[in-house]
Amino acid sequence: MFELVFATNNKHKLEEVQAIIGDRFHIKSLSDIGCSDDIPETGVTFEENAQQKTDYLVKRYGLDCFGDDSGLEVTSLGGEPGVYSARYSGTRDMERNIDLLLERLGDTPDRKARFRTVISLYLNGQQYFFEGTIEGHILDARRGDGGFGYDPIFVPDGYDRTFAEMSLEEKNKISHRAVAVEKLAAFLNTL
Template sequence: MIELIFATNNAHKLEEVQAIVGKKFLLKSLADIDCHEDIPETGVTFHENAKQKTDYLVNKYGLNCFGDDSGLEIDALNGEPGVYSARYSGSRDMEKNINLVLEKLAGIANRTARFKTVISLNLNGQQHFFEGSIEGHIIDERKGADGFGYDPIFIPNGYSKTFAEMTADEKNSISHRAVAVQKLAAFLSN
């Protein structure tokens, strides 16, 4: 079994990624290695933020690890919230972040959007990147109780349910993170 540190303390993310990679990999969180500091995310792209996380862990702990940065890009908002998705309203309160998105989209017909993920893997001194995205649109009101982040207002193309209305298995078979993680898992399996 391959053991990897995932540069996150987000339990939802850890569960989601572990479900996608299966039993061949054992993922450990930052808490599992006693890393409790906030890793900087000062990049202006998903690549930069993902790289910052893994570089931090390699420099401080010398461990093989991967980290991701993900976000929602809305066309009518010129790609916002983008890399600022987790703190779009100025806080990490997702209710406030969703409210801000819905306020900014009020009266706007073009609701096209996408979720993107970039994973940075630092393995044995080499860095690799894996990307995933899923196209969809933003709806006017929250639907569903599962998932996290912007899941209650995002419907992927070809579906009639938000990510928050889908089962974990449904979401994990199509999500932006699933696409990137599947590329990561395929790379590690070789």
């Protein structure tokens, strides 16, 4: 069985990725390899942050790995919160991040947004990138208690429910991360 380290200790991300990849690959988390470091994310793009994670693991552990960076981009806010999605309010408190986003949107009629994920894969000395997006819009109040992050206020195009109102299986069929991970898995299956 093929093993890869996923540069995360976020159990929600790990569950989503493992559910998509299934038993085709054994995915290890940072804690599985004894890494409790707070890996820097100082890039100004999703690509830079994803690559920082893989570079960090390769330099310190020498393992084949992948890392991702994801975020919400709201059109009328010029792409905010973007790479700062997890700490938009200056903290990692998602309730405060959502409150700030809703405050900044106010009664703006243009509520178009997209979730975007970029995966950086380091494998056999080579770097690869995979991207996934899903278009949708932002509600003016939270709905649902599943998911994580901005899921309670994001409704994907073609649906009338937020990500937080969907089951993990439903979300995994359409999410930005699912699209990027499917591209990663398809690539890995060619090896």
